[in-house]
Amino acid sequence: MIKVNSVCKTFKGQVPVEALKNVNLNVEAGEIHGIIGLSGAGKSTLLRMLNGLEVPDSGEVFFKDQNLKQWQIHKLRQRTGMIFQHFNLLSSRNVIDNVCLPLELTKVSKKDRYEKAEEMLALVGLSDKRNSAVSTLSGGQKQRVVIARALINTPEVLLCDEATSALDPITTNEILDLIQKLSKQLNLTVVLITHEMGVITKICHYVSVMDHGMIVEQGPVKEVFSNPKAIRTQGFIKAV
Amino acid sequence: MEISMIIKPLLETIQMVVISTGIATLLGIPIGIGLILFDQKSLKANKGLYQLISGLINITRSIPFLILMILLFPVSRLIVGTTIGTAATIVPLSLAAAPFMGRIVEGALKEVPYGLIEAVLAMGAKKTQIIFKVLIPEALPGLVRGITLMMINLVGYSAMAGAIGGGGLGDLAIRYGYHRYQMDVLILAVIVIIGLVAVIQSIGNLTTKVIERKR
Numbered sequence A: 001m002i003k004v005n006s007v008c009k010t011f012k013g014q015v016p017v018e019a020l021k022n023v024n025l026n027v028e029a030g031e032i033h034g035i036i037g038l039s040g041a042g043k044s045t046l047l048r049m050l051n052g053l054e055v056p057d058s059g060e061v062f063f064k065d066q067n068l069k070q071w072q073i074h075k076l077r078q079r080t081g082m083i084f085q086h087f088n089l090l091s092s093r094n095v096i097d098n099v100c101l102p103l104e105l106t107k108v109s110k111k112d113r114y115e116k117a118e119e120m121l122a123l124v125g126l127s128d129k130r131n132s133a134v135s136t137l138s139g140g141q142k143q144r145v146v147i148a149r150a151l152i153n154t155p156e157v158l159l160c161d162e163a164t165s166a167l168d169p170i171t172t173n174e175i176l177d178l179i180q181k182l183s184k185q186l187n188l189t190v191v192l193i194t195h196e197m198g199v200i201t202k203i204c205h206y207v208s209v210m211d212h213g214m215i216v217e218q219g220p221v222k223e224v225f226s227n228p229k230a231i232r233t234q235g236f237i238k239a240v
Numbered sequence B: 001m002e003i004s005m006i007i008k009p010l011l012e013t014i015q016m017v018v019i020s021t022g023i024a025t026l027l028g029i030p031i032g033i034g035l036i037l038f039d040q041k042s043l044k045a046n047k048g049l050y051q052l053i054s055g056l057i058n059i060t061r062s063i064p065f066l067i068l069m070i071l072l073f074p075v076s077r078l079i080v081g082t083t084i085g086t087a088a089t090i091v092p093l094s095l096a097a098a099p100f101m102g103r104i105v106e107g108a109l110k111e112v113p114y115g116l117i118e119a120v121l122a123m124g125a126k127k128t129q130i131i132f133k134v135l136i137p138e139a140l141p142g143l144v145r146g147i148t149l150m151m152i153n154l155v156g157y158s159a160m161a162g163a164i165g166g167g168g169l170g171d172l173a174i175r176y177g178y179h180r181y182q183m184d185v186l187i188l189a190v191i192v193i194i195g196l197v198a199v200i201q202s203i204g205n206l207t208t209k210v211i212e213r214k215r
């Protein structure tokens, strides 16, 4: 589904930052792939490469076996969903109009938009908040709205950048369960970033451990965590 | 002094202020949007163009308003055919206020968090969709506050315009108060101007409140 081949990225600035150094990644359809690493390791940069929010200096990114350079970028983005730590809901819209937005962008008729949005809200268990202002929701409810919004145009891939970092442990578990359930139900490929081991062990099949712009260890979660080779991975296990 | 002598100048001032705020807003919104687009890395970054527009705004804003109006009189003559009266004053008022409005719009749009723009880009939005579905609606309360501020400034500017034949309350105050030493007319004009500003501010506050109550 997703392939990253020897991608490098340096942010130029007064002090250039090598955010990604020769990164490789392969995510199969239906897989939940976790990326774990310390702050500044390059996780977000890598994730943002996958939907073209960042462009590699060298190397290639493939979505469905086609190079990102060959994709019309907004078409590709319509087939992926993205969710964030800080939700990024529009305050100028109520809950259902936020969920509708991706369909509005592709000019789906109003009636179909609302029908689909109702369906999505039911899926994330928020039908009763349909007409609420987003500012009145709790963090967990906001993230559910964001998930409904990200999945309304039935994307094949969901990209999650620390989707649960702003939530308490119980709400985190609820959101992770939801992502896992939806992934199975909709045959969704998920790439998720976290710096919590617990998130990886709870729902991920595969994990990539990042450190200073490099992937230092990669493989099935059980294997990597039962026999960690990289010092950074050992560090994460110790920290739990 | 007749209280009725204030009515016509008041209506003239309202006319000047409302129309020139309208035109300045219509011109200022594209200027502000342009500034945001050219400034924003993932939108349509163009440093040279940004600095050019920005520089032009700074220049027009450093020219004292009265002088800017005089400089713009030829445009007035071109459009309205005269430089005297309310209609002729609306032209320089609007044009002089437009760059200022552009800055105000830029400021309001800048308040929209970048993460929000990026989230909608990640849905596959095109740039025009970002402008009309994210930037403007999200910045609406700030835009209304900015337009209110502009309108109040224009009350002051239009009064100054009175000094050079623009009509309105400023003209009344200068003609009677300054040239004929009729302090009562001068004071009445000032009171009416204060009232006008208060009314504009209240309408602005009310509008922002209505928008924000739903958020």
Ligand SMILES: Nc1ncnc2c1ncn2[C@@H]1O[C@H](COP(=O)(O)OP(=O)(O)OP(=O)(O)O)[C@@H](O)[C@H]1O
Binding pocket: A011, A012, A013, A017, A018, A019, A037, A038, A039, A040, A041, A042, A043, A044, A045, A046, A195
């Ligand atoms: N737009 C940018 N301009 C300059 N430097 C950047 C930019 N984006 C990221 N960086 C730098 O690249 C490095 C990797 O950043 P990235 O956001 O990918 O890290 P991260 O692993 O997601 O960290 P965190 O856990 O804190 O979110 C950091 O040193 C960061 O400062």
Ligand SMILES: [Mg+2]
Binding pocket: A043, A044, A045, A161
């Ligand atoms: Mg990050």
